Amino acid sequence: MFDTLSEKFSDAFKHLQGKGKISESNIEDALKDVRTALLEADVNFKVVKAFIGAVKEKALGEKVITGVNPDEQFIKIVHDELASVMGNANEEVDLERVGPIPVLVVGLNGQGKTTFTGKLSKHLIGKKNKSVLVVPADTFRPAAKDQLITLSKQVGVDYFDSDLSKHPGDIAKEALAYAKEQGKDVVIIDTAGRLHVDDELMGQLKEVGEAIKSHNPEILMVADAMTGQEAVNVAKTFHDALGLTGIVLSKMDSDAKGGAALSIRHVTGVPIKYISTGEKMGDLELFHPDRLAGRILDMGDVVSLVEKAEEHIDEKEAERMMKNMEKGKFTVDDFMKQMDMINNLGSMGSILKMIPGMGGALRDIGDLSPAEDEMKRMKVIINSMTKQERQDYKVIKESRIKRIATGSGNTESSVKDFIAKFRQMEKMMGGMMQMMKGGGMPGMPGMPGMPGGGNPGFRQQPGTGKKPKKKGKKGGPWGGFF
Ligand SMILES: Nc1nc2c(ncn2[C@@H]2O[C@H](COP(=O)(O)OP(=O)(O)OP(=O)(O)O)[C@@H](O)[C@H]2O)c(=O)[nH]1
Ligand SMILES: [Mg+2]
Structure with a gap:
């Protein structure tokens, strides 16, 4: 959604990086790029005019806040103005009256x-x-x-x-x-x-x-x-x-x-x-x-992500999995269920975009479909496994590999490859649990099959292992603004 606009905006903000404070001369270039970005996104020219006018006025009238970079300050102004032009608050159909x-x-x-x-x-x-x-x-x-x-x-x-x-x-x-x-x-x-x-x-x-x-x-x-x-x-x-x-x-x-x-x-x-x-x-x-x-400004949308997760993720199942993982148990079945939960949330790209800072990283990576294809391939392989194999992959030896390969329409080496990857994941999960017990947890373990060998190399925020809070968290990627 609005990928080009996001990209153009992020280029516009670069004009202000490293500047001491916002001034009439240094926001000119940024404003010009914002204007072009909006026009190219097919925004009505009257809206663009009003938008640029409002952003400029606010940017120049803004008090200099120590510790906040001009580009961050400018992004905040553009954010608020974008929200304002779209109507600020959500309005639903009025359901508070007598029906029908x-x-x-x-x-x-x-x-x-x-x-x-x-x-x-x-x-x-x-x-x-x-x-x-x-x-x-x-x-x-x-x-x-x-x-x-x-x-x-x-x-x-x-x-x-x-x-x-x-x-x-x-x-x-x-x-x-x-x-x-x-x-x-x-x-x-x-x-x-x-x-x-x-x-x-x-x-x-x-x-x-x-x-x-x-x-x-x-x-x-x-x-x-x-x-x-x-x-x-x-x-x-x-x-x-x-x-x-x-x-x-x-x-x-x-x-x-x-x-x-x-x-x-x-x-x-x-x-x-x-x-x-x-x-x-x-x-x-x-x-x-x-x-x-x-979302347009690549700040992510953690609130919607949490709402989506609450809606689609089976809490009891997640809790059961967590308990098992704490005991060092992570089965192919658990992995399959995790993949299903993620799929229920939407496409990989659409979920990642909701995480602050991921939008830009996603653009660098480009196409996520190889990772999604790999997930599909893994599912087909898993579907050809028996219940026993899904509970304990270690029983899968040569003859079973052959059967799974034939059953899933894959080569034997693909099946072996999956088992090797799963073994790696199991190890990673174990390591993560150890770290959680010790108080700190690294970011996400990285989706399997992502370009970059399982770790896409995103700039990860150190996680706390707690549920993400709503906006307004100090020390976020935007200098405590949002
Ligand atoms: N990708 C996508 N497709 C959609 C969305 N909403 C509707 N469609 C598709 O757009 C096509 C037209 O949708 P309809 O709901 O039949 O449109 P309509 O306005 O009722 O059309 P008429 O009754 O012929 O006037 C269908 O193929 C839908 O599946 C959407 O949000 N995303
Ligand atoms: Mg219709």
Whole structure:
């Protein structure tokens, strides 16, 4: 997400490295680079102008703080301004009122409306404890109804069996009456898209809005983040016609440059409420401008990482593993479970990027797919092992190696290689446990198969073995700023 922008920003900040203090002359170059970076990321030029003006004013007005480098001070100002331009705090759909609350999902063709409808219902049911009804109201492309029903079954949400021969406004009204009868809290209505903004679509959506106006609907527009300024223009048109209450940026997992995320709030005044980060139903995040600013500036996003970990990692299982490891026991099964836990969090790149300082290191490494491929290869090998072998790899001798190789479609030397690596990991785990008992623990042991022989050579923060704290920790990589 926004890789090029991050890279350009980090180059811009280099202008201030080693300078005594921020001055009009020495921030000129940095500002120029920030400006170019934003324009290249397809940020609206008015937003860029306002942004640069605000950063300059703050930077020159900033008091000199002893012990804080000008580049760190400048990064902090850019961070706050990025967060501010995106709206500062997270705003979710208002769930604090009496239901059924209608959520009308609108947007152009293929932007991700139907997918988002499924994701939002999963989020509201699973995390907000709400009862939800989804309503197919796309009368333009009838197959959309089946698509939504399939997703509904997948996430376990009730759906309304809309009569697509009716007007979407009538469908919405009927669905709301039904939802009231059923005591539902939220009703999510998936509407039709068109290739371009056209009068017919706007007219129809306005009628749907009118039909449910008395219920004070949330109107969320889904916009593909990849489309940059186009998304901003479309949002403006939709907002003028319908009065949007929120925007959802979809496809943030792709290589979107950042233009839409950084401009849409400023241009339309409508808050971004959610971001969609993949095709799976769990790939939905609340939009936190400050955290995203942190990610853009390679400060990582430890808060989101911890939240993700809490959500996806089985605590009991982790505890059991920890206990075993303390006893010096680390099995192939444990290793497999660890790999699964990591996979559940997301791609290796996306997780590493959330760790402060890793963004730059990742760019230096480039492609992480060899490491991910190796993880997959290891899994296939492990899947061909017997239960006994997974509990104690030492029983694996020549004949077993042959069987595992044939079973997993690998060569014998690949299997031997895996065993050698596992032995090394086991040793490393043992060493780490010793160190933890002694009070200090080095950073992560390094993912197997990473370029650089298992240790990617990142600048690692000395770990404490404790849970990472929220922001505001003194002595972090940013001189205690964040
Ligand atoms: N990578 C990625 N793909 C997404 C995301 N959201 C949706 N998609 C994909 O985008 C395509 C279109 O998604 P839909 O949800 O059908 O879009 P829509 O707006 O309902 O499209 P219409 O109903 O035809 O207007 C599908 O292939 C989705 O899987 C996302 O956040 N990331
Ligand atoms: Mg759709």
